[in-house]
Amino acid sequence: MTIPVMEIFGPTIQGEGMVIGRKTMFVRTAGCDYSCSWCDSKFTWDGSEKDAIRKMEPEEIFEALKEAGGENFGHVTISGGNPALLARLDGLVDLLHEHGMKVALETQGSKWQDWFIHIDDLTLSPKPPSSGMKTDFSVLDFIIDSLQRKQKGEFSLKVVIFEEADLEYAQHIHQRYPDVELFLQVGNDDLETVEEQEFLPYSLRRYERLIDRVMEDDILKDVRVLPQLHTYLWGNKRGV
Numbered sequence: 179m180t181i182p183v184m185e186i187f188g189p190t191i192q193g194e195g196m197v198i199g200r201k202t203m204f205v206r207t208a209g210c211d212y213s214c215s216w217c218d219s220k221f222t223w224d225g226s227e228k229d230a231i232r233k234m235e236p237e238e239i240f241e242a243l244k245e246a247g248g249e250n251f252g253h254v255t256i257s258g259g260n261p262a263l264l265a266r267l268d269g270l271v272d273l274l275h276e277h278g279m280k281v282a283l284e285t286q287g288s289k290w291q292d293w294f295i296h297i298d299d300l301t302l303s304p305k306p307p308s309s310g311m312k313t314d315f316s317v318l319d320f321i322i323d324s325l326q327r328k329q330k331g332e333f334s335l336k337v338v339i340f341e342e343a344d345l346e347y348a349q350h351i352h353q354r355y356p357d358v359e360l361f362l363q364v365g366n367d368d369l370e371t372v373e374e375q376e377f378l379p380y381s382l383r384r385y386e387r388l389i390d391r392v393m394e395d396d397i398l399k400d401v402r403v404l405p406q407l408h409t410y411l412w413g414n415k416r417g418v
């Protein structure tokens with residue numbers, strides 16, 4: 179069963195969320211059921227790079243990971259696009275586990291797949307109003323309920339924040355799922371600048387502003403506030 183792959187890269191650090199800083203490889207799948215206004219990976223779904231999509235068997239993906247990362251990695255993050263569109267991704271997840279890898283997944287929580295049960299670090303990133311997307315809470319409730327029943331692996335929620343309405347959305351998420359770790363991530367509204375010298379002070383100011391705002395919030399209490407760490411090092415560069 180082939181998987182549409184947009185890019186494979188690493189090793190690098192996981193720049194976001196629950197395992198920030200962890201050494202990992204990335205497999206980025208093509209295709210998304212959303213079209214977030216500020217998506218930093220539009221090339222996975224807007225058709226601009228459709229010729230670069232490779233249909234790959236799990237074994238070919240593992241070979242490509244080895245080619246890029248040699249023997250130097252033990253963790254693979256599957257992102258996209260939305261990898262949860264792919265019912266047969268279980269073949270890749272199982273193969274990576276057979277090779278002793280830990281497997282992480284980045285998805286927005288719009289679709290459930292049974293293979294979620296086998297993911298070691300699963301990030302659900304439901305989309306706030308600024309994205310232009312609407313959350314189907316019946317699906318998200320089902321996913322979170324199913325993940326809470328599983329024996330193995332960790333999962334968390336990560337909400338990207340651009341504006342006040344996004345914080346209100348995050349408050350709602352925190353109150354609806356009080357037992358799930360919640361990460362608030364600074365939204366990046368400058369997707370062009372690759373030069374990190376320019377990018378860093380701008381991003382730091384945005385991070386500080388979000389911290390200040392969350393500190394004075396009486397609902398967002400048990401949260402973590404994070405930047406996209408990889409952008410501090412490498413700006414908007416691809417494949418890092």
Ligand SMILES: C[S@@+](CC[C@H](N)C(=O)[O-])C[C@H]1O[C@@H](n2cnc3c(N)ncnc32)[C@H](O)[C@@H]1O
Pocket residue numbers: 210216217218219257258259260261284285286302303336338363364365366367406
């Ligand atoms: C490109 S998405 C792919 C996985 C999945 N479609 C999702 O959105 O969770 C990976 C992560 O990047 C985040 N992201 C995308 N664009 C961003 C931006 N401009 N600023 C901050 N985070 C962003 C998403 O919210 C998500 O958590």
Ligand SMILES: Nc1nc2[nH]cc(C(=O)O)c2c(=O)[nH]1
Pocket residue numbers: 190191192193194204219257258284408418
């Ligand atoms: N270093 C690094 N960390 C990341 N965390 C989530 C990413 C993504 O685009 O899904 C990402 C990415 O593209 N690079």
Ligand code: SF4
Pocket residue numbers: 210211212213214217218219220222258259260286
């Ligand atoms: S759900 Fe993820 S990949 Fe899809 S458009 Fe939104 S940020 Fe981009």
Ligand SMILES: [Mg+2]
Pocket residue numbers: 218219
């Ligand atoms: Mg990214």
